[in-house]
Amino acid sequence: MLRHVFLTGPPGVGKTTLVQKACDALVSSGQSVEGFYTEEVREGGRRVGFDVVTVSGERDHLSRIRDVAGDSHGRREYKVGQYVVDLPSFERLALPLFKKVSPEEGTGKKVFVLDEIGKMELFSQPFIKAVKQTLDGSSCTILGTIPIPKGKPLGLVEEVRTRSDVKIFTVTKENRNAILQDILSALREGLK
Numbered sequence: 001m002l003r004h005v006f007l008t009g010p011p012g013v014g015k016t017t018l019v020q021k022a023c024d025a026l027v028s029s030g031q032s033v034e035g036f037y038t039e040e041v042r043e044g045g046r047r048v049g050f051d052v053v054t055v056s057g058e059r060d061h062l063s064r065i066r067d068v069a070g071d072s073h074g075r076r077e078y079k080v081g082q083y084v085v086d087l088p089s090f091e092r093l094a095l096p097l098f099k100k101v102s103p104e105e106g107t108g109k110k111v112f113v114l115d116e117i118g119k120m121e122l123f124s125q126p127f128i129k130a131v132k133q134t135l136d137g138s139s140c141t142i143l144g145t146i147p148i149p150k151g152k153p154l155g156l157v158e159e160v161r162t163r164s165d166v167k168i169f170t171v172t173k174e175n176r177n178a179i180l181q182d183i184l185s186a187l188r189e190g191l192k
Helices: 015-028 087-101 125-136 155-162 180-191
Strands: 004-009 033-043 046-054 059-065 078-080 083-085 110-114 140-147 166-170
Touching (some): 015 180, 033 059, 087 125, 140 155, 166 180
Parallel strands (some): 033 110
Antiparallel strands (some): 078 083
């Protein structure tokens, strides 16, 4: 039985935009939505990192390039390419969201946004544990994004990709403007 919906595709193809459009449509229809997005941060036209932004608008750092990240104050550094991951900021903002997905009496299931489950986020063991518990639980339907397979497989990403209760949509430049209704239909199926 379908319970969760994930989008995959190359970077910059429009996965996050589709997730945001789906969330807007769900909220407009009275559906409860929680979770977070990952947004690019630019300064002077140059990408300097990524922020985690909750559905309710709270924001904190996910990563910054070395010259913008500052001193790690003796903490272990986690890096993806040129980006230094700010694990404490990510965990401080993202982890409490998982506690908000238990349905309140009379409200039914929530949609939980996980944009994204990627290399940077997977440095957090508490995040991995929370994602697995949420996937296995029955309190919500996840709308998430995962990277396309490239290089060394990412354990949790491959686990998501092969689950029988997950519907995967591959987003391309050709289909990104046409698949929103299919995504919404799959989410509504998961919420039943």
